Amino acid sequence: MGLGHFGGGLGAVKYLLDRGAMVTVTDLRSADELADSLSQLDVSQLEALVLGEHRDNLFTRAELLVVNPAVKPGNRYVELARTVGVPITSEINLFWQHCRGKKLVVTGSTGKSTTASLIHQFLQAAGVPSRLGGNIGVSLLPLVDEITPDEWVVLELSSFQLAALDELRPRPDIAVVTNFFPNHLDWHGTLDAYREAKQTAVCWQTKNEIAVLNADDADSALWPTDAKVVWYGKECWRDRPGVVVGDNHLIVRSSSGGWKIELTDLAPYLRTPHGLMNVAAAFGAVTVALGIPVDKLAGALLNFQGLPHRMQTVAEIEGRTFINDSKATTPEATIAALKSLLQPAILIAGGKDKGADLTELAQTIRSKTKAVALIGDTATALEQLLTTPTSDHARSASALRIERCNTLAAAVEWAWQQSAPGDAILLSPACASHGEFANYEQRGEQFIEFVKSVIQ
CATH class of the missing domain: 3.40.1190.10 (Mur-like, catalytic domain)
Incomplete structure (x- = not known):
């Protein structure tokens, strides 16, 4: 249940097929959305492939249900399998x-x-x-x-x-x-x-x-x-x-x-x-x-090279440093990223709302950046926090340049326009990517592509 993009679902399918199991894969995503995972799988070996929906009978007739970790607790289909005694596990x-x-x-x-x-x-x-x-x-x-x-x-x-x-x-x-x-x-x-x-x-x-x-x-x-x-x-x-x-x-x-x-x-x-x-x-x-x-x-x-999408310098253009920190999916990760920079920063932040408190992030953005482009579901909440004066940050709040952008591409373009030689343009969203992107990796890869378009 849930092939996904991160390899766990694919690993479980391959493991079970190698042991002669009759495997059915079901995922709410479409074939286009799962193209990267499906390309690594011999679909002809599957008992069935059901995409875009789940079907009750798949869960009541299974002998084992392997659930993707992204599936939330209390999921109706998982509980349906549980009520009829189907063993439930994960990769x-x-x-x-x-x-x-x-x-x-x-x-x-x-x-x-x-x-x-x-x-x-x-x-x-x-x-x-x-x-x-x-x-x-x-x-x-x-x-x-x-x-x-x-x-x-x-x-x-x-x-x-x-x-x-x-x-x-x-x-x-x-x-x-x-x-x-x-x-x-x-x-x-x-x-x-x-x-x-x-x-x-x-x-x-x-x-x-x-x-x-x-x-x-x-x-x-x-x-x-x-x-x-x-x-x-x-x-x-x-x-x-x-x-x-x-x-x-x-x-x-x-x-x-x-x-x-x-x-x-x-x-x-x-x-x-x-x-x-x-x-x-x-x-x-x-x-x-x-x-x-x-x-x-x-x-x-x-000689440790770091990891992709984690404070990854992807380009130096006319004195500006572009940094891909798409893996920063929590406010604390973005706070740490901003505090590690020595040069003036223009931040691109925002994404799916996971219910995290963004107050400390807003305070850090005020004190550590000269401009911020806001994207995704959390853009409204972050903008409100950034534009509400406080006794400690009223001065910096009025000086901070803030822009709401509908897409990451627009955010990169705006950040470039606001920048000057010596600046860092940092993608560190502080939020999950679901919405415009399937995952943080796709978000980071798209950021790199948008940076290349700036060069061109």
């Missing part, structure tokens, strides 16, 4: 049940993709067999039989995936939590439900497992777990193993030694406060938890 649940490798889970509201990728690259640099998968867009399910017990599987997991996984009481060998902010409230319904889903990463662990937690995050630092805790952050203890984050350096202490890491030891992409926290979390997992010396990781740390 990540199937993987968890059949994976023989050691599991390292990374979750959080922001920074989890970069942290998971760093951990994977660190393990590779140290010669430790590892694979990267989960919400980062790669399904490892079709390859699960190839994974050996001595391999590490680094899984970036979303709250949607963890909510489904909870019924298995998962106990990852190592769990890393980056932070916790309100997000996806349109899916979970309440902040408590979102928190409970995220806590699945650590709540079933025992003293035999390790949880790497952010000492600076007031919420996730208090999550219940029986695991041995490795702390990282500015506020963590300096006299025991862990990672201390300074303004321009890290101190790593483990059973295998101690190291001071300067900004110059990091790839340029990571030389920001947000980047330092990601690096600290990765060292907490690899050096403190697993005992791998920093010396073996130096090359991977300095």
Whole structure:
């Protein structure tokens, strides 16, 4: 149920077909909307392909229902299957049940993709067999039989995936939590439900497992777990193993030694406060938890290229820097992006309303940008927040240039017109992409194309 665009649905279909199952795929999207996923699938192998609708009989007659994590709780068709006793699972649940490798889970509201990728690259640099998968867009399910017990599987997991996984009481060998902010409230319904889903990463662990937690995050630092805790952050203890984050350096202490890491030891992409926290979390997992010396990781740390759609510099045009941060789907991610910039910024923000509080984002936009183009469903709310004077920001509110744009293309054009040499034009939406775009990746790719049109 739900082929989707991110690979999980496709991975589940391939896995089941390889095992001789009779697979029916049903998705509310059309064939055109799913063209990228369908092109990677031999449709002739399917029992049926139903697009643009769901049919009741598919759910009542199934022997197993594999649900895409994007499907909201309480979905009528899922509940219909449940009432007649159909077993319900997900792609990540199937993987968890059949994976023989050691599991390292990374979750959080922001920074989890970069942290998971760093951990994977660190393990590779140290010669430790590892694979990267989960919400980062790669399904490892079709390859699960190839994974050996001595391999590490680094899984970036979303709250949607963890909510489904909870019924298995998962106990990852190592769990890393980056932070916790309100997000996806349109899916979970309440902040408590979102928190409970995220806590699945650590709540079933025992003293035999390790949880790497952010000492600076007031919420996730208090999550219940029986695991041995490795702390990282500015506020963590300096006299025991862990990672201390300074303004321009890290101190790593483990059973295998101690190291001071300067900004110059990091790839340029990571030389920001947000980047330092990601690096600290990765060292907490690899050096403190697993005992791998920093010396073996130096090359991977300095040469880390970052990920597409995450503070990705895509062009330098007449002194302007265009930055694609389409992966910033929360206010906190965009706030971090704006605070990391040294040059004047023109921001493109907005998208699907997930129920997040945009007040702090508006304050940061006022203080950190010279102009902002607003797009998507949240444009009205953001504009209202930005144009309402406050005692702290009345002056900057009146000076800030604001434009409502119907499309991303129009926003890029307007931002270019407002810019001057030395400026950064930043796409960092703070919201999901659903609406004008299928996902954040398509949004980022379109931004890059629109930037090319500026060059022309």
